[in-house]
Amino acid sequence: MTEFPKAVSVVMRCKDEGWAVGGTLRQLFNQTFDGEIELIVIDSGSTDGSLETLAAANPAKLIQIKPSEYVPGVVMNRGAAEASHDWIIYLNADAEPVGTDWLKELLTTAIETPNFGAAFSRQIARPDCQAVFAHGLEQCFGPQRESANWEHFFSMVSSITHRSVLDAHPFREDLQYAEDDEWTRRLIENGYQIPFSEKSVVMHSHNYTLQQSYKRAFGDAKAMAATAEKPPENALTRWLAIGLGWANDTRKDLKWCAANHRLTEMPHAAAVRFYQRLGRNDGYRAGWKHYQRDT
The missing domain is CATH 3.90.550.10 (Spore Coat Polysaccharide Biosynthesis Protein SpsA; Chain A)
Incomplete structure (x- = not known):
């Protein structure tokens, strides 16, 4: 080639x-x-x-x-x-x-x-x-x-x-x-x-709604679970992972928005990041069950 x-x-x-x-x-x-x-x-x-x-x-x-x-x-x-x-x-x-x-x-x-x-x-x-x-x-x-x-x-x-x-x-x-x-x-x-x-x-870019952000994150994570080896977390660890991940995402968005003079968009960014984290977690659990038949 x-x-x-x-x-x-x-x-x-x-x-x-x-x-x-x-x-x-x-x-x-x-x-x-x-x-x-x-x-x-x-x-x-x-x-x-x-x-x-x-x-x-x-x-x-x-x-x-x-x-x-x-x-x-x-x-x-x-x-x-x-x-x-x-x-x-x-x-x-x-x-x-x-x-x-x-x-x-x-x-x-x-x-x-x-x-x-x-x-x-x-x-x-x-x-x-x-x-x-x-x-x-x-x-x-x-x-x-x-x-x-x-x-x-x-x-x-x-x-x-x-x-x-x-x-x-x-x-x-x-x-x-x-x-x-x-x-x-x-x-x-x-x-x-x-x-x-x-x-x-x-x-190439899209302005997804909160529901669309959740759906895309859910779908990606569900598909990735098809070949994953790590099982989903238990309930406590799940919410801890969602919370910590959301906090880290929001921290990075805050820094970026400040540098680009777009701080007024931070509430929206924080909401999107939460829906993404939630969708990713829910999707992985659903994918693990769907593809590996093992909860």
Whole structure:
């Protein structure tokens, strides 16, 4: 995997991303990459005009599935199977490449990495992003990102892999969340490298409600419990872990909000962090029971 490719396939997932997909498509086809960009779109029931915008971009394939049929691993495996080229980029419909070198930088990271498995782009916040979520993006993708010191971190939003990797290690098709985390952990166990392509940048952020924050944290933790070895804590330890984790999150948010002159958003940030911690804990317990049948 050392030659710079002459063609790539971009697999794009979409559902009601009409507010963003136009910008994503414009930037996708405005790259300095001189080769062919084959676009494979899988839409899971858009009703907001996304389909018309996607069709106007003349994708190689525009596949429509029902919302009830959407399972991340199934969709990504299918997207790769539909693609004509060996280098496969996954790009969410609401992840707008920043600048004209997004693709070149992502490819460069991939071809220069020995034992390459997958690579992921940096993500930055949109101008309207609420403080707690903007801070979260910096923790995951910023210049001093905390995620570099975490046990593991990966994001599928803007990422690249090779067909040979997917042929040997396809995505699990029984997870509704955290399928990218499980997949890349499995790649690492099999000797692959998973680099961060810091110079490849997309604009991607969401302002989730408290309920959405809980649901996403719940779903990720439930999926991660599918392969976990540590059982859930007892009731006392559970609430202690939630409280201490929330306090640590809030301390970091306070420091970030102060530095960025956004202290008025701290009450909202604290509420979001509590719902995230609660969802993560509840999801892990539910996942342990669901996947391992052992309480």
